[in-house]
Amino acid sequence: MSARVLVSDDLSPEAVKVLEEAGLEVDVKVGLKPDALEAIIGGYDALAVRSATKVTAKLLERATRLKVIGRAGVGVDNVDLDAATRRGVVVMNTPGGSSVTVAELALAMILGLYRHVPAATASVKAGKWEKKKFQGHELSGKTLGVVGIGNIGSVLVDRAVAMKMRVIAYDPFISPEAAAKLGVTLVELDQLWAEADAISLHVPLTEQTRNLVNAGVLARMKRGALLVNCARGGIVDERALADALASGHLGGAALDVFEKEPPPPDHPLFAVESFVCTPHIGASTEEAQSAVAVAIAEQLAAYLQKGVVKNAVNVPGLPREVMDQLAPYLPLVEKLGSLAAQLAPAGPTEVTVEVAGELAAVPMRPLSARALVGLLRHFLETPLNDVNAPAIAKDRGMAVREVRSAESHDYASVVTVTVRGQGGEAQVAGTVYGKREARIVRVDGFRLEAVPEGHVIVCENDDAPGVFGNLGTALGDAGVNIARISLSRQEDRSRAFAFLNVDSAPGPEVLERLRRLPHVRVVRAIHL
Incomplete structure (x- = not known):
């Protein structure tokens, strides 16, 4: 009996043909209401979606035959991953399917700005002929600065090198040797801001990259960049x-993405002639949309026919009893990787994942892979999952070690993630109480019992009276509410540590105020 595939969102005819030629029974039923989808999902082995279909826990309860879900695209926000994982359903996506498309848009933006294409078009349409006003620049010989050379950034580098540009890049997760093979010179961010004639950003949005390009950075960029x-x-x-463009310090800027989408009509950038924008169309080409549809069809066919798993975003192919053991720890380990990334020294070169206690008897790869997902997500714009994270870490020269220990003196099971880099290391550990309550139990040498979620402020200080009172007062004055507190100190009482869950992200000025408090050594904002 052939496996049955339900296509519930628009896929290209080529994708449907791939499934049919693989000998699968395919039904295309687009636009079904949730009740109608729930009524029929029990008869299918595979579900192919884009973003319109919502794969909820309720739907998955009815999907008694379902083995795999394929998402034609990068995000899987419309799929309940926890519910799918617990039911043993593999969830796949198509990372990298739009890399060329987004990179080409970035290059088009640079070309359009250098040759004043949008402004010149508007001028001609207005009945003008202003040849001298729109004298432009060549790309050849210019220096392109690329922040992040993952899937998209590396494609842009390839195109830029072909157009005879000099390319410099900042990416802490790739070795100079690997960058050199791409034709790139790795530099620190300060050097990139100062030297580049054009800068293209290809990093994820995290607490560390939010407002990465601020007024201070813009002021350090070359005039006319x-x-x-x-x-x-x-x-x-x-x-x-907008201020940097209006002052003439920058020669131009182009955004495909905005902090708020769509942006308000009175956005200050819209009043600047040297600003170009598009409505988040980076992945919107016929080729990219067709490519991801065909790719997910090929992935589904390979899984249903041969059991081959590609680009899975959850943990596939494990016995149910093993999944039951792992499931509570997978979100925790991802949070440990994320925390370590935000505490780690620059240029991580080694990651160690250690499992102690009862959990040491189950396969470790899902845990180490999930730790890498949490770690790498803070540095790369590349879509990450449990399958590709280990390969990406290896490509970027990171050594990954897995360590088991049957003994765990304080907990039934504990997972420790250690990240080593230039000039030091960061080590964090966590456990799960009763299969539900995840806790951070150690940060470097400090023992804690902290909840790994939301906005966090970590503070290392001298073990002196009044420090925490000062922290609380300063945060209260800034309107930042403390939700939970976990305090620790070293046995010799030389240093103390605070892990504060707060209701909102502290701004840079709040963090600076905390750093100036007496006896405070280190303050960091974390998001988990």
């Missing part, structure tokens, strides 16, 4: 960018 962001809204301080 260009800035392009086709990555994520919020990486650029848009008001500061």
